[in-house]
Amino acid sequence: MHLLCKAMQKxxxxxxxxxxxxxxxxxxxxGWGTAPQPTIQxxxxxxxxxTVTVTERPGVTPAPTQTVTVTVTPAIGVVQPSEIVIxxxxxxxxxxxxxxxxxxELAAEKLNTILRDLNIPLTVRIEGEFSTASWxxxxxxxxxxxxxxxxxxxxxTAHIDTAVLSENNWVIPLDxxxxxxxxxxxxxxxxxxxxxxxxxxxxxxxxQDTEARPIYFNKILLKRLGWSxxxxxxxxxxxxxxxxxxxxxxxxxxxxxxxxxxEPGYAIWxxxxxxxxxxxxxxxxxxxxxxxxxxxLVADMRVWRKYFEFFYKASMQxxxxxxxxxxSLDWNRDIHPTIVAGKVLFWMGGTWHKGQWVxxxxxxxxxxxxxxxxxxxxxxxxGLKPVTLSQPMxxxxxxxCPYPELAFLIVTLATDPYLNSLHAVxxxxxxxxxxxxxxxxxxxxxxxxxxxYMVEYAKYQPxxxxxxxxxxxxxEIVKGIETGGFRSVDEALAAFKNLLTTRLGDNVxxxx
Amino acid sequence: MYIPRRIYKKIFLSAMLLPSIVVASIFLAVPAALTxxxxxxxxxxxxxxxxxxxxxxERLFRDPAFQLIVRATLIYVAGTLAFNTxxxxxxxxxxxxxxxxxxxxxxxxxxxPRVLPSVVWAVLMMWIFSPMPTGFLxxxxxxxxxxxxxxxxxxYWPFLFIVNGFIGSSLSAIIFSSAIESIxxxxxxxxxxxxxxxxxxxxxxxLPMIKWHIAFFVAxxxxxxxxxxxxxxxxxxxxxxxYSTEVMILHAYHLAFGQxxxxxxxxxxxxxxxxxxxxxxxxxxxxxxxxRLKRLMxxxxxx
Numbered sequence: 001m002h003l004l005c006k007a008m009q010k011x012x013x014x015x016x017x018x019x020x021x022x023x024x025x026x027x028x029x030x031g032w033g034t035a036p037q038p039t040i041q042x043x044x045x046x047x048x049x050x051t052v053t054v055t056e057r058p059g060v061t062p063a064p065t066q067t068v069t070v071t072v073t074p075a076i077g078v079v080q081p082s083e084i085v086i087x088x089x090x091x092x093x094x095x096x097x098x099x100x101x102x103x104x105e106l107a108a109e110k111l112n113t114i115l116r117d118l119n120i121p122l123t124v125r126i127e128g129e130f131s132t133a134s135w136x137x138x139x140x141x142x143x144x145x146x147x148x149x150x151x152x153x154x155x156x157t158a159h160i161d162t163a164v165l166s167e168n169n170w171v172i173p174l175d176x177x178x179x180x181x182x183x184x185x186x187x188x189x190x191x192x193x194x195x196x197x198x199x200x201x202x203x204x205x206x207x208q209d210t211e212a213r214p215i216y217f218n219k220i221l222l223k224r225l226g227w228s229x230x231x232x233x234x235x236x237x238x239x240x241x242x243x244x245x246x247x248x249x250x251x252x253x254x255x256x257x258x259x260x261x262x263e264p265g266y267a268i269w270x271x272x273x274x275x276x277x278x279x280x281x282x283x284x285x286x287x288x289x290x291x292x293x294x295x296x297l298v299a300d301m302r303v304w305r306k307y308f309e310f311f312y313k314a315s316m317q318x319x320x321x322x323x324x325x326x327x328s329l330d331w332n333r334d335i336h337p338t339i340v341a342g343k344v345l346f347w348m349g350g351t352w353h354k355g356q357w358v359x360x361x362x363x364x365x366x367x368x369x370x371x372x373x374x375x376x377x378x379x380x381x382x383g384l385k386p387v388t389l390s391q392p393m394x395x396x397x398x399x400x401c402p403y404p405e406l407a408f409l410i411v412t413l414a415t416d417p418y419l420n421s422l423h424a425v426x427x428x429x430x431x432x433x434x435x436x437x438x439x440x441x442x443x444x445x446x447x448x449x450x451x452x453y454m455v456e457y458a459k460y461q462p463x464x465x466x467x468x469x470x471x472x473x474x475x476e477i478v479k480g481i482e483t484g485g486f487r488s489v490d491e492a493l494a495a496f497k498n499l500l501t502t503r504l505g506d507n508v509x510x511x512x
Numbered sequence: 513m514y515i516p517r518r519i520y521k522k523i524f525l526s527a528m529l530l531p532s533i534v535v536a537s538i539f540l541a542v543p544a545a546l547t548x549x550x551x552x553x554x555x556x557x558x559x560x561x562x563x564x565x566x567x568x569x570e571r572l573f574r575d576p577a578f579q580l581i582v583r584a585t586l587i588y589v590a591g592t593l594a595f596n597t598x599x600x601x602x603x604x605x606x607x608x609x610x611x612x613x614x615x616x617x618x619x620x621x622x623x624x625p626r627v628l629p630s631v632v633w634a635v636l637m638m639w640i641f642s643p644m645p646t647g648f649l650x651x652x653x654x655x656x657x658x659x660x661x662x663x664x665x666x667x668y669w670p671f672l673f674i675v676n677g678f679i680g681s682s683l684s685a686i687i688f689s690s691a692i693e694s695i696x697x698x699x700x701x702x703x704x705x706x707x708x709x710x711x712x713x714x715x716x717x718x719l720p721m722i723k724w725h726i727a728f729f730v731a732x733x734x735x736x737x738x739x740x741x742x743x744x745x746x747x748x749x750x751x752x753x754x755y756s757t758e759v760m761i762l763h764a765y766h767l768a769f770g771q772x773x774x775x776x777x778x779x780x781x782x783x784x785x786x787x788x789x790x791x792x793x794x795x796x797x798x799x800x801x802x803x804r805l806k807r808l809m810x811x812x813x814x815x
Contacts, residue, residue, distance in 0.1 A: 328752040468773025480754030
């Protein structure tokens, strides 16, 4: 610039600024000109009237029925070939559960086939993703999107989120749609599952799958301990009949450590992070989590004492059954490989872990049946019943969805015995429809057949917006006990009570 | 139109400062004010602004975990600061006493952890120091006939100091080494002529001449460590025991964005962050006074 004289400098500067302004204007015009055009031009079709027989109490036959005349104004009407995009987000995190997303796409294909055959120039496309991130990351992303109004039309999440989703008005209640499409598939849903998605009297989601959380025991290690094959194969029955309790489990585990069959700390393993499994032992000791009359969570300190005593006895400070490093380990790097290598005697896991071990961790089906047996969580004491916990997944329809009924139709078409079995078998989740229990794909799987009975003993986590903090507090105290942070059960119990009162306030009823 | 020179100068200066003022307000001042405001509400999963005054702070001080997180923060900030300053100084001294090209090369190598994506660095360190027999160090120890040592499980504070220290000390090494290299060589030559040993030179000449740089780095690093939690989250996540390494800012993160069902306790978490903000403000004022940073600003003492 110094090569130019003052006047030329001024002129050049002026020209640069003018060029910049013209460039911005051109860019804006080009952007406006090439913006994607909306593809839907709507025309309303005349409404149709039809009669529907509505069963008053679903799942109970014969049920009182009533005939209702329904007038339906179609949600959409089209005049030229067009495409409707329904966004859908689903979550694994394990890749084996990918049919949660694929089933929606297959359902859309079913619908498109019908539309094609009827010469209706409309296609429905499912757009979205199957997430393999952790549940915390997926929920964070989902909640933020729903709050911002940019969430997907259909999304999958655990039933436990129902309370939060409903309280924040992020999803629409589905009772009317379920009644309308009852005869498509909803008559077939195992009735208990509706309880898992019913909050404040309304149904908010469509169950997608369910599971059970059994205790896997290593048969080879038990044999090395001196058990005979009959005793090993009889263990699930003994647990189911209440003859083998949690105290017996501690005893057997202690024997294994003392005799050197397992290394200290490798007798009982559980998950390393917060999650649904933490209240199971509390339920096994007969504890209550939810009060129906007040809608508040419940903490029975007498039962929590037994719970923390169980973990305290099992920790490295006493019987040395649970490694103090367990809560610092990583699922995929440390935990699954160690269990698959046959180093752990009791694993408090989930049915889908079998699917993961066979698909991603190099265990063959034969090896699985040789190495592992599985049973309910034993009752805490004699006289109580064995339990397991199920956390069904459900599809929800968000309030911001522009085509809610179409989205619901997609979900309805995805909820069919074949498609659901395509999901259930490789990912080792349990059936949600009665027809699945006789579906050829489903019954061929020995594991699903042998775990089917667990659904009857299954309990659910309570639906309450503050449940997550309750559950996380349990985990934090157990972590503290196992790592030696608490020197006695009284200390742990006091810390637990403190956490509950600070974080939940009057959302929890504490029974001393 | 004739603008008086004085006013023209003021307008010119304002225009030059405007971009940075805008950026600082939008990205620094406004979020700080918002966080302060959120801490006075009960913002949680319901996403509604309900003013509850200082109730969050009451809850915080009565929370039994509060003592634990303050203790963890103190240990973390003090330890990592000492590591960063000490090791950075050491690296700077060593690399300036050898051939210049070799020195620059070593400093560049030392910078590598800082330019690695934080997740990669965290995963790498977790593998090296894994307490399981399958970790890198434990495999080496086992092959030499020893028993595996639970590194991250028992020695978690040294582990965290190392993980964060490798990141922070690279910056201090660069600052200190450039400061050392800008010391006029006459002083060093004069001292050598007088027969001073290298150690005496370092103690009596080099360190006093770079004291402004050390002061600046200590002040900057303290404030930055108060708000740093990335590597703790990626490696130990507040563990391995009951709130062992849960620093205040990590606890705020967990309350707002983490844990099993995404607690979304925004109001409560904001109160922790506001307290950190106030501590940072107080510390800045203290550092301003102690290190007489005003004199630092007036003249170019920091090249």
